[in-house]
Amino acid sequence: MNTPFRKDDTATELQSERWVGKAAEGTIVAQFHIRYRRFLDPDGQLLPHPPALATDPETLRALYKGMVLARTFDLKAIALQRTGELRTYPSCQGQEAIAVGLASAMEEDDVLLPTYREQGAQIWRGVSLTELMLYWAGDERGSDFAVPRKDFPVSVPIASHTIQAAGVATAMKLRHEKRVAVCTIGDGATSEGDFYEAVNLAGVWKLPLVFVVSNNQWAISMPREAQTAAQTIAQKALAGGFSGEQVDGNDVIAVRVAVQEAIDKARAGGGPTLIEALTYRLSDHTTADDATRYRVAEEVSKQWANDPIARLRTYLGNQGWWTKTDEEALTRDNKARLETALAAFLAMPPQKATDMFDYLFADLPRALEAQRKSYEDAGND
Numbered sequence: 353m354n355t356p357f358r359k360d361d362t363a364t365e366l367q368s369e370r371w372v373g374k375a376a377e378g379t380i381v382a383q384f385h386i387r388y389r390r391f392l393d394p395d396g397q398l399l400p401h402p403p404a405l406a407t408d409p410e411t412l413r414a415l416y417k418g419m420v421l422a423r424t425f426d427l428k429a430i431a432l433q434r435t436g437e438l439r440t441y442p443s444c445q446g447q448e449a450i451a452v453g454l455a456s457a458m459e460e461d462d463v464l465l466p467t468y469r470e471q472g473a474q475i476w477r478g479v480s481l482t483e484l485m486l487y488w489a490g491d492e493r494g495s496d497f498a499v500p501r502k503d504f505p506v507s508v509p510i511a512s513h514t515i516q517a518a519g520v521a522t523a524m525k526l527r528h529e530k531r532v533a534v535c536t537i538g539d540g541a542t543s544e545g546d547f548y549e550a551v552n553l554a555g556v557w558k559l560p561l562v563f564v565v566s567n568n569q570w571a572i573s574m575p576r577e578a579q580t581a582a583q584t585i586a587q588k589a590l591a592g593g594f595s596g597e598q599v600d601g602n603d604v605i606a607v608r609v610a611v612q613e614a615i616d617k618a619r620a621g622g623g624p625t626l627i628e629a630l631t632y633r634l635s636d637h638t639t640a641d642d643a644t645r646y647r648v649a650e651e652v653s654k655q656w657a658n659d660p661i662a663r664l665r666t667y668l669g670n671q672g673w674w675t676k677t678d679e680e681a682l683t684r685d686n687k688a689r690l691e692t693a694l695a696a697f698l699a700m701p702p703q704k705a706t707d708m709f710d711y712l713f714a715d716l717p718r719a720l721e722a723q724r725k726s727y728e729d730a731g732n733d
Contacts, residue, residue, distance in 0.1 A: 355541040355567075358511060359647065360492055369508075370681075372537070373606075373677055375449045377393035381445045383471065384590050385678060386583075386584050386587055386596060386598060387597045387598070388597070388598040388599070388600075389597065389598070389599045389600065389606045389609070389610055390599070390600035390603050390606050391403060391406060391603055391605045391609070392406070392600075392603045392604075392605050392606070392664070392667055393561075393603075393663075394602070394658050394663060395663075395666065396662075396663050396664070396665070396666025396667040396669075396670060397667075400407065401607065402605070403588070403609045404617070405605050405608060405609060406605055408435065409668075409673040411456075411608060412605075412664065412667075412668060412673065413414055413668065413673060413674065413678075414456075415452055415453070415456060415604050415608065415664065416447055416604075416661070416665065416668060416674065417682060418448075418452040418455075418456070418472060418476050418666050418694045419448035419452050419472060419660060419695055420448075420451060420643065420661060420682060420686065421475060421686055421689070422444060422451060422452065422471055422472030422475060422689075422691075423444075423445060423448055423621050423661060424686040424690060425471060425475065425481055425484065425690065426444050426445055426471060427445075428690050428694070429441050429443075429471075429484070429485070429488060430443060430639060432694075433488075433639045434639070434707055435490065437451030437697075437698075438486075438488045438489050439488060439489060439490045439641045440638050440639055441488050441638060441639045442469050442472045442637065442638045442639075443469075443634075443636070443638075443639075444470070444471050444632045445549045445635045446568070446602075446631060446632055446633065446634035446635070446655070446658075446659065447472075447586050447601065447631050447660075448459040448472045448567060448604075448660055448661060448665070449468060449601060449602055449603060449604035449631075449660035449664075450470075450472075450536075450564065450566050450601045450607055450609055450629045450631060451469075451470045451471065451472030451536075451660075452476055452477070452604060453604045453605075453606075453607030453608040453611060454536065454564050454607060454608075454611045455470075455472070455473035455474075455475055455476035455477050455532060455561045456476060457611040457612040457615055458477070458534055458607055458611075458615065459532075459533070460500075460530050462504075462531055462533070462534060462615070463502050463503055463504065463512075463520050463524075463531065463532075463533045463534070463535050464500065464503040464504065464536075465503075465504040465507065465513045465517045465533060465534070465535040465536070465537060466503075466504065466506055466507065466536050467506070467507050467508075467510075467513070467536050467537055467541070467566075467589050467629065467712070468478065468507070468508050469510035469538070469566065470505050470506075471484060473536070474500075474503075474506075476498070477500040477503060477632075478497070478498075478500045479497050479499065479500060479503075480499075480693065481689060481693035481694075482499075482696045482697045482700075483495075483496075483497060483498070485693060485694065485697040486697060486700065487505075487506065489637075489697070491700075491703060492703075493700075493703065494645065500671050504520075506518065507508055510537075510538075510540060510541045511537060511541035511542075511544035511545075511546040512542055512546050513535065513537075513631065514537060514541070514544075514546050514549075514550035514551075514563070515546050515549060515550050516551075517533050517535035517550060517561055518553040518554055518557075518559060518561060519562075519692050520533040520551045520561075520689070521533040521554065521559035521560050521561035521624075521634045522553075522557060522559060524559075524560050524561060525557070525558075525560060526539055530619050531560065531619070532560045532561070532562060532615050532618045532619050533559075533560065533561045533562070534561075534562045534564060534611070534615070535550075535561065535562070535563050535564070536563075536564045536566065537563065537564075537565055537566070537568040538565070538566050538568065538571065539565060539566070539568065539569070539570075539571060539576050539579070539580075539585055540570075540571025540572070540574065540579060541565075541571075542565060542580065542585050542588055542614075543571070543579050543580055547588075548591070550563075550586075551563070551589060551591065551592035551624075551626070551675075554592055554594065554623070554624040554625070555589075555590075555592030555593035555594045555624065556593065558622075558623035558624070559618075559623065559624055560618040560619060560620070560621075560623075560624070561618060561624040561652050562611065562614045562615055562618055562624065562625050562626075562627065563589070563624065563625070563627070564611060564625065564627050564629060565585050565586075565626065565628045566601060566629055566631060567585055567601070567629060567630050567631065567709065568601075568631050569631075569632055570635035570637070570643075570647070572637045572641070573637070573641075573645070573646040575644075575647075576615065583630040584596070584598060584628060585626075586598045586626060586627070586628040588624035589624075589625070591606045592624070594623050594624045594625060594626070594629065595625055595626070596625070596626035596627070596696050597610060597625075597626075597627055597628070598627075598628045598629075598630060599627060599628070599629050599630070600629075600630060601629030601630050601631035601660075602630075602631055602658045602659070602663060603663065604660060604664055606626075611627060612625050613625075613626060624710055627709065631658075631660075632655040632658065633638065634652060635654060639725075642659075665679075702718060705727065705732060706724060706727065706728070708722040709723070
């Protein structure tokens, strides 16, 4: 395979020595460890040796507001799906700290390649609530973001966008841009072949790419222990020749700090990182799923003790940085934002049927030209 980047000479020499048998039998040729990070425990108590972010009330208040807005939207979206306004919808409940934490670490010119449970990240990046409603209603205009123009649309196929992320990061490197691609996936996606190909490319080409794995313990109905025997998902980065680490995905401080460090490293030319954020899927996989068929209610109930929003709210309150008045004002503001977004969504005129011809190909094939003309000749709008 031809690569646009030079291989590391030291690594090549070591490999050559082992290949010709210079290493003594029994020599340990590789060792690794996986770091785990948590700064805020489930009771909202700060652990020893916290980062500077833990003493930054303005940033923490912003992160809290972002997580609450994500959950508020999530609950409204589920209600809209139940009344037929939206189509199948995947709840992000319980995973807000991951989405908001990673998005808040990104620069405006970076590129997010999200899977389908990162509503909090998209909102933080500037995707409007109306655009999200459009997308989950099956209207592709919801992917035509007005603000983060270079962010990718939601990827529903599992892990296929990891290859696209490697491509985006390759373009950034070839253009000598100080930009980073951030690709989010679930734990189940790390068992797909596309993921391993992307990891291999990211490592060998030292790409400015950060993989954030939301390990919510369930790949639809398959538990994490049934779909990979790896002790951690973070260690899967090691096969690609770069570092991986675990964080408490319900601790937004830990997520933000870990992703920030990974992005800074990538931007400086240090290559990729994989971050495994440990959390739990509190909801059904989607509104088309019934999780009670494969997991017990007691298990889910226990996980509410790790709620990332309650955790940060407790910490802010204990520090005197968040009050009941603040919470009430935030609730009113979010309600107003949702009502405005919903009104715009419901007032949106439907797409034209000809859009399926006009926005699929740069040059429409002749067969489809004939179909389009036939449709119009029949007097359709």
